[in-house]
Amino acid sequence: MTTNTSHFTGLRFMRLGMLALGIGMLFGVIGGFQFLFPEFLQELLFTKTRPMHVSMVVSWIFLVAIGGIYFYLPRQCNLPLFSTKLAKAHFWIFLVTGIAIIACYLSGNFGGREYFEFPPILSLPIFVMWTLFGVNYFKTARQYRKPWPVYYWMWGTGIVFFFITYAESHLYLIPYFRDNMVREIMVQWKSYGALTGSWNMLVYGTALYLAARISGCEKYARSKMAFGLYFLGLFNLMFGWAHHTYLVPSDTWIRTLAYAVSMTELYIFGKIIWDWRASLEDWQKGRHCNAYRFLIAADIWVFVNLGLALIISVPFFNLFTHGTHITVAHAMGSTIGINTMILLASIFYVIREELPEAAHAGCSSQLRIGYWTTNISLAVFFTALVLAGVGKGLYDGNSFQEMMTNIRPFLLVFTLSGVTMMIGIWIILWHGFRLLGQIIARGESPAPAAVAAPEPA
């Protein structure tokens, strides 16, 4: 382990991500109430709460994945960071750009396209920080002379492809793309599909890193199955977007292939974690009990999402589920159930490694409450969204009002379970945030006088 403090930047990224999630969920809950009572909080309309919610919770995914990489490389992989200054600059650019984006949303200064509804000029610092991150990552990781384990590949690929696909999502700024609606939608959704693929690379890479570290066995990061997952993920990232473009005419076989690839990717990921779980000894599970629990939850949610995705990919069902709340269930089911659970595992893995005395003491019963509240609420939340989607899809009248009245009970359950889920996640975040803060504070305070190691018995 290195003795310098470059890894603290990673912890700061994680803490910022936790703040973004904590606040971002609040906007989701407000949005839920606005589904029920459209006149609720007129000062902050749904057109603002939705982008605030989505931007902040997606930032959580990036921030904690990036923080993990900045932490693990220098602290656990013995690869000193190429430049701590660049990492710090990355952090500050992220923070300032994030605040600027929120200020634009709050003041109603919209621009850009769906999911990036801020003025496109703010994408410039995003490109800059992503370049800093890429340079730092590759210059650091190339110090590793042996063949790379799969997570190094996944992290590197996620970084490169984020850059490419984010650039692609800005092609609408060029009149050639903007002037033709089909071309614009095609390019737009192609880039969004690939962007999701690139953050999945960062997050799944983190999951495999944790699996290898907790088991103490590199098999999970070097096996044929792990590299199979990597190549499928790469293929999915490049071509899996086709199932995001149902709106525009394209050959059925292209979508079917794209869907088959993304389902296989999810299945293989689920299987690797399932096999990993079976191979662990009790003491390994106990040592990293919190991280282990979150990874198992992620695995269960992989199979739940896989089930839903398989159903909605059947053309007959797709006909009436597309564009309903089922699509939102699919998006939130995977970003909460899979990505968020893996990232929480990463946070509590770090806490166990750096602050072993705190990992089990005091907070663990509250953490358990937070964990179960979150997962049970998520199950209800997810089911309510699916049922609201089915209700909407099956409605054959032509009154929007009547359809909304029919599905109102499901939306009510969705919003209430959203509130309890938010509380559950807040409990978890509160402990994680506090304990990561303790790690930073302890590391930055003057070193205590050395304590002599006990003599072996």
Ligand code: HEM
């Ligand atoms: C870890 C926590 C969460 C994550 C990662 C998350 C993620 C997301 C994502 C990715 C979307 C965009 C979906 C799409 O475009 O199809 C979304 C939309 C939304 N989320 Fe969340 N969410 C979280 C928690 C919540 C909570 C607690 C609520 C409370 C009710 C909520 C309510 C909403 C609403 C109302 C929308 C808009 C749906 C629409 O436009 O139809 N979210 N969320």
